[in-house]
Amino acid sequence: xxxxxxxxxxxxxxxxxxxxxxxxxxxxxxxxxxxxxxxxxxxxxxxxxxxxxxxxxxxxxxxxxxxxxxxxxxxxxxxxxxxxxxxxxxxxxxxxxxxxxxxxxxxxxxxxxxxxxxxxxxxxxxxxxxxxxxxxxxxxxxxxxxxxxxxxxxxxxxxxxxxxxxxxxxxxxxxxxxxxxxxxxxxxxxxxxxxxxxxxxxxxxxxxxxxxxxxxxxxxxxxxxxxxxxxxxxxxxxxxxxxxxxxxxxxxxxxxxxxxxxxxxxxxxxxxxxxxxxxxxxxxxxxxxxxxxxxxxxxxxxxxxxxxxxxxxxxxxxxxxxxxxx
Numbered sequence: 568x569x570x571x572x573x574x575x576x577x578x579x580x581x582x583x584x585x586x587x588x589x590x591x592x593x594x595x596x597x598x599x600x601x602x603x604x605x606x607x608x609x610x611x612x613x614x615x616x617x618x619x620x621x622x623x624x625x626x627x628x629x630x631x632x633x634x635x636x637x638x639x640x641x642x643x644x645x646x647x648x649x650x651x652x653x654x655x656x657x658x659x660x661x662x663x664x665x666x667x668x669x670x671x672x673x674x675x676x677x678x679x680x681x682x683x684x685x686x687x688x689x690x691x692x693x694x695x696x697x698x699x700x701x702x703x704x705x706x707x708x709x710x711x712x713x714x715x716x717x718x719x720x721x722x723x724x725x726x727x728x729x730x731x732x733x734x735x736x737x738x739x740x741x742x743x744x745x746x747x748x749x750x751x752x753x754x755x756x757x758x759x760x761x762x763x764x765x766x767x768x769x770x771x772x773x774x775x776x777x778x779x780x781x782x783x784x785x786x787x788x789x790x791x792x793x794x795x796x797x798x799x800x801x802x803x804x805x806x807x808x809x810x811x812x813x814x815x816x817x818x819x820x821x822x823x824x825x826x827x828x829x830x831x832x833x834x835x836x837x838x839x840x841x842x843x844x845x846x847x848x849x850x851x852x853x854x855x856x857x858x859x860x861x862x863x864x865x866x867x868x869x870x871x872x873x874x875x876x877x878x879x880x881x882x883x884x885x886x887x888x889x890x891x892x893x
Contacts, residue, residue, distance in 0.1 A: 569593060571665065574851045575672055577822045583851075584618055587825070590851055590858050591621050598636040600628060601857050608835060619837060623829070623847045623861035629656035629805045637661050637855045646698035647804040648771075656804045658700070661855045666807045669852040670704045671711070673821040677811045678742070678765075681708055685734050686717040687727065689745035689753065692771070694721055700804055701769060705744055728757045731764065738763055744800070747784065748775040754791025767798040781816045781876075801876060805860055807852040810874070817873050825849040826874045828867060843867050843877055 569590060577583050592612050595602050605611060605622045615621055628634055629647075631654075639661040647656040660666060674681060686709045693699040709717040716734065720727040734741045741764040745753070750768055766788060772778055785797045796814030810818040810826070820826060828844040830836045838844045846864040853860075868874045 569854055571668055574823045574854070575668055577851070583822065583825060586851060587618055587621070587849055587858070588615070590854060591615060593854070594636045594857060594859075598634065598857060600624070600632045600634050601636070601859075604628070618825075618827070618849070621849075621859050623827075623834075623859045624857050625834075625861045626656070626803075626805055626863060629658060630654045633657070633659055634805075634856045635659050635661065636857070639855070643703075644698060645700040645703070645804050646696075648692060648696060648699070658804050658856060660807075663703075665852050665854060666700070666703070667707060669808045669821070669823070671707075673809060673811070674708065676821055677813070677819075681711045682713050684712055684717075684740050684742045684765075685714050686712045687730060687741060687743045688719045689727060689743065689749045690719070690769070691721050691749055692746055692775075694719060700807075701802070724753055724756050727753065731759065731761065735759075735761055735763055741765070742767060744769060746771050748772045750788060751776060751791075754788065758791060758793070760793035762793075764792070764794065765798055766792050766794055767800055769800050769802075785816070803862070805853075805856075806848060806850045808850045816875055817869075818876065819873050823851040826866075826868055826872070828874075829861065831865075831880075834861060840868050840870050845880070846874070846876070 573586055577586060595605055595612050601624055604624055608622050610620060610622050624634070641659040641661050642663050643660050645658040645660060688705045688709065690702065690705065693702050716730065731741065743764055744767045747768050747770055750766065768788065788797045789795065798814065799812040799816065800809050801818050802809035808821060808824040810820045810824060812818045827847040828838055829847050830838050831844055834845065843865055846862045846866045848860045848862060849858055850860065851858050863880050864876055865878045865880060866874050866876045
């Protein structure tokens with residue numbers, strides 16, 4: 568059995584690969600949906616000897632199947648946001664400890680002690696629905712900050728403006744986590760000059776504004792908040808780990824998460840660093856569902872393991888994703 572200690576103490580590339588292969592064998596044995604997919608692409612426990620041979624389950628399967636590697640009952644179900652009438656992803660979480668340890672340890676790795684921050688959250692579209700993994704994480708970070716000034720702001724922009732100005736005047740370290748459209752709404756109401764605040768955008772216009780490229784968006788946000796860089800979080804309903812960008816849209820993963828870039832025309836092959844392709848994610852914290860996910864995002868990876876997200880596939884039915892209809 569693979570324990571949290573095995574995953575969250577990974578400290579080398581060799582150790583990561585060894586545990587990833589162990590997780591692959593475990594999930595091949597225990598995840599019926601993933602095993603059938605692997606068999607269809609003609610890979611199994613005997614044929615897979617390296618990371619590059621592990622099949623990545625298309626992320627759409629979370630919309631049509633219960634992707635689980637355990638018979639335990641779910642403690643909660645995380646769901647993706649979607650337009651009215653659209654099919655949303657469902658991630659059955661049988662042990663919340665894996666998720667909580669993953670984001671707590673990753674936050675500590677990238678940002679230090681949560682108690683050093685006032686955590687402010689501007690996540691209206693997430694708060695207005697049930698089942699958001701982001702809300703679970705931010706709610707927990709707010710509590711862990713042990714700070715009476717930390718909290719959520721739904722549509723009360725005036726109160727948030729006052730809180731940011733107050734914290735700034737007291738030289739307090741602030742982390743403002745916001746959905747993109749709401750951060751833009753905020754700087755239309757107030758121009759800031761923030762020296763002690765980290766602005767972290769979680770992506771998403773949610774149909775409220777026109778989409779824009781990252782460079783344009785971050786230029787507007789850095790100017791509006793008066794900060795040097797905009798931080799970003801790369802996570803999704805189907806994962807239990809996040810990568811973080813401390814600026815310039817370049818993301819880094821915690822040690823138990825890894826990115827590979829696949830060929831957009833052939834999902835079973837990989838392309839060289841620096842070239843654009845589909846983002847595959849290995850998330851070893853996803854032990855009870857599937858740790859090997861082929862996302863709908865386009866990106867490129869760099870030699871040091873960092874990566875950039877460049878957009879999404881135009882066609883949601885990525886080549887190779889319709890290999891299996893159960």
